[in-house]
Amino acid sequence: MKRLKGILLTLLLLLPMISVFGLATQADAQGDTVDLVLHKRIIRDINKDEVTYENNGLELDEDFDIVTGPTPLNGAEFTVYDISDYFYAEKADQSLEALMKEYGNRTAAKELIKSGKIQEIATVSTGAEDNPRGTARVPVSRKKDGRYALYLIFENEVVNDTVEFNIDLERIANPIIVALPIMNPTNQTEELDEIHIYPKNIGYLRDPYFFKYGKENAESPEIGVPLEGAIFVLYQMVGNQKLYLDLSPVSDLQNSWIPSDDPLNNPDVSKFTSDKDGVVTTGGRLLPSGEFFFEEVQSVEGYQIEKTDIPVVVPDSWEDENGNPLYVTVNGQQMDELESGEVPASAYQKAEPRVYNYETLTDPATPQQPDEPTPPKKPFLPVTGEAKSFISLIGVLLLGIGLVIWHRRKAAIKSNSEDK
Incomplete structure (x- = not known):
């Protein structure tokens, strides 16, 4: 297909x-x-x-x-x-x-x-x-x-x-x-x-797609890098229940939707994985008009899932009543139409619609070793045996200085007495 x-x-x-x-x-x-x-x-x-x-x-x-x-x-x-x-x-x-x-x-x-x-x-x-x-x-x-x-x-x-x-x-x-x-x-x-x-x-029917990118954080000015290997499922809300797109044949126009408490590990739920360019498509599973959601169920190493649910809005016709084109939107961003069934070059140039994941604080792929404990700085007078010796030496010097001063003063007093 x-x-x-x-x-x-x-x-x-x-x-x-x-x-x-x-x-x-x-x-x-x-x-x-x-x-x-x-x-x-x-x-x-x-x-x-x-x-x-x-x-x-x-x-x-x-x-x-x-x-x-x-x-x-x-x-x-x-x-x-x-x-x-x-x-x-x-x-x-x-x-x-x-x-x-x-x-x-x-x-x-x-x-x-x-x-x-x-x-x-x-x-x-x-x-x-x-x-x-x-x-x-x-x-x-x-x-x-x-x-x-x-x-x-x-x-x-x-x-x-x-x-x-x-x-x-x-x-x-x-x-x-x-x-x-x-x-x-x-x-x-x-x-x-x-x-x-x-x-x-x-x-x-329409065939939505988007680009999955990663960067350091939301404030980073760079466009980021494409993330390969992020896994998504697709669901729609029916009443208050999430129903996920199942593994019906691609050629079947009437998609089937099933409930699931664990869509990532449910073998009956369709999975969509980002490629080397970060592109996520439905792989030929076309959607009618309405609102759907890509749900990210697994990120790539080193990046955390920033936004679990990515809204997809499919309009009810190709054009409005005045002949203006009606575009699919993904995460609120306009999606260029496919060309001959493929994601167009214009979309690759812009990498849009684009959805980000941000870097985690630590990279699970290369866990950091615990930091070596930093020796505490010695206080000015550390309480150690060396410090005690140092204090004793100061005391001896002070005592010597005091004796010298005392003897000089005594000698000075004696000399004054004799002069009188």
Whole structure:
């Protein structure tokens, strides 16, 4: 999946348009109805590149790989409308290609539906009743008043509340026009009685990343160094409970979340480790819109975890209503979009979004030896045997000086007496 990461997948419905006139003789041999089989599959929206394929009305193999392989989605609601009368009365001078272009966007199709000029045939949901996962079947008449029928397929909404990815219906669930007959591509003289239709479905998800750096402390002016080997888990809050991203396959768009009291040592919780550049990614595990948290569960030697929980905010679309880009933020910092599924060069140049750990007071990798005790400074008159001797010597000298002075004074007094 690594090589596939980063490619946005788009399904373009390209039904072959055959003239609706002049085929009555061959059609008489066919049945009165045709089954429209709708396949709702979500493709991981990693970037804006488009990959197209030709849908010819036949069913694709279950394991077909449109780069990453799609995920069937239950609960997508479609309404099928008969637009035959409207077409023959007001649009017969147009080509079918022009008709599809005119009503291939949701705004125009909604206006046509509101006009009351077309007839609702059925509303169905994928995965309902006996339909296989992600599919819905609608039987329709092959002809209307002796002429081949035309149908509009309009996706209303996704009604399954358990899905954990977003679908931008206004931008990606384009209406589909089916003009009968659809011929078998392997035998152009045979009409298809079962027409498989794959609407253009893109799952809106994002792939957050950030840079893990270390430096001495928060006041240090330098940018720091990338930290390799820091371990993170990802969680979201559901009510008051932390639920961690589990080890579901990367290709599964519907992420699973589990509780855990020890996510670091829980083998069912996904772990994300910073690489040599300090980059932490989800490794292809894409996220829908909402708020999530990277939780650092193990730092690298010599650095302490400064911030355990790192908030990740995924907006609900690529752009706002004015066409301005909406960015993912990590730790409150804007994240440059991935390029072809990879962290862009601009992000490496800035090392942003960036989250720091600071150095510990001691490095566990090289424990310091206890300092040698510093000998206490000797006081001016240390109380030792040497000090006592020193004091005795001073006393003797003082005594000698005193005797000398005394003798001199005595001699001076005697001399004065004799002079008198």
